[in-house]
Ligand SMILES: [Ca+2]
Ligand SMILES: [Ca+2]
């Protein structure tokens with residue numbers, strides 16, 4: 001034992017001042033059948049981890065998906081120049097993209113895109129995050145009919161739910177054409193962000209590798225938003241400083257109380273979107289817990305380049321007062337056009353004006369289409385998330401949903417010293433902590449937490465020494 005002790009501290013002394021490897025603030029997991037990427041830290045750190053861990057999938061999307069939307073020539077010579085001139089990505093998110101690009105480079109992945117005869121750039125990743133804004137400007141891309149739909153219910157409308165009676169239920173189909181080899185379905189990833197910046201919420205996005213903006217997401221206060229394309233496009237001849245719409249949605253979920261009214265609720269989604277202009281025609285369904293913070297807790301925002309409108313449950317006398325639905329059709333900003341999916345949602349909800357989670361899922365199954373890529377359900381009051389993803393061309397709702405609890409996305413950080421997670425603290429744990437310090441192993445989030453013996457959010461040689469002392473019975477870690 002004494003030899004081990006001396007040897008260990010010798011190693012600490014020799015290597016204690018060495019340059020430590022870049023830390024990867026993330027981990028990639030399979031939880032149930034879902035791919036989950038957890039990232040934490042500054043935007044640059046979260047982006048770096050994202051790029052480092054998912055470079056191969058990001059490149060698959062760039063190679064297999066991008067050119068289903070646009071030809072290489074149109075991308076390089078029309079859409080990318082438009083992206084450059086019209087759009088601005090808010091600084092924190094640009095830092096995240098730059099970090100992602102560096103992570104991809106450092107991962108050693110092949111970054112070439114044959115169709116463009118060059119490597120991918122950070123700018124390409126930015127443009128990919130503006131896909132909702134740019135897709136309507138593509139002349140060569142997919143012209144399949146619009147889809148996407150969602151239903152929210154709460155209060156008396158969900159009293160039959162056995163798990164969370166009266167709580168908000170939000171269920172949505174994300175309908176989007178995939179590549180012939182189904183790369184969007186295959187790479188669908190839940191990204192769990194734990195930003196270290198003050199004033200920011202942890203939140204999850206149901207999205208794709210490389211896509212850091214938000215199409216579908218919810219934060220740790222249960223406030224979420226899902227975005228559908230709208231049916232009334234108006235484009236400027238030229239414009240500047242437009243924030244891609246999915247970054248606006250992210251900002252509305254990630255910023256803590258952006259409208260500073262003291263409440264974190266769907267009103268924040270409205271406030272953020274209402275504070276910016278935007279390019280595409282979109283229908284954004286905002287939702288939050290039914291805790292009387294906002295009554296009613298759900299709303300729909302309709303917007304395009306010409307304007308924005310707030311639609312409230314009371315605006316549809318058929319669904320009011322405990323439900324609100326969205327498809328791709330403006331109903332307030334413009335006069336509604338006929339939509340069989342919206343009508344069917346009304347019919348299914350109003351047979352008895354009560355839905356539970358199973359029925360919400362069934363409704364979204366009934367209004368799904370052949371391109372329904374993801375069907376998801378959020379319970380803002382409990383943090384439960386259900387997700388089904390299409391596979392091999394079979395639409396998402398044909399699969400039973402995976403049911404995920406919020407704690408799976410953001411496990412508590414326990415500073416135990418038991419880095420090997422085997423229930424006891426030994427010299428081996430101290431050695432593992434030291435290997436983490438040296439960058440010799442890539443720890444999971446849980447292992448990093450265990451190794452941070454003093455709980456100061458970084459793993460240092462001092463933590464390894466403290467764990468060693470704990471193993472000898474000469475001290476304890478903060479959560480032991
Ligand atoms: Ca607020
Ligand atoms: Ca019912």
Ligand SMILES: [Ca+2]
Pocket residue numbers: 417418419420421422423424425426429
């Ligand atoms: Ca151990």
Ligand SMILES: [Ca+2]
Pocket residue numbers: 451452453454455456457458459460463
């Ligand atoms: Ca520490």
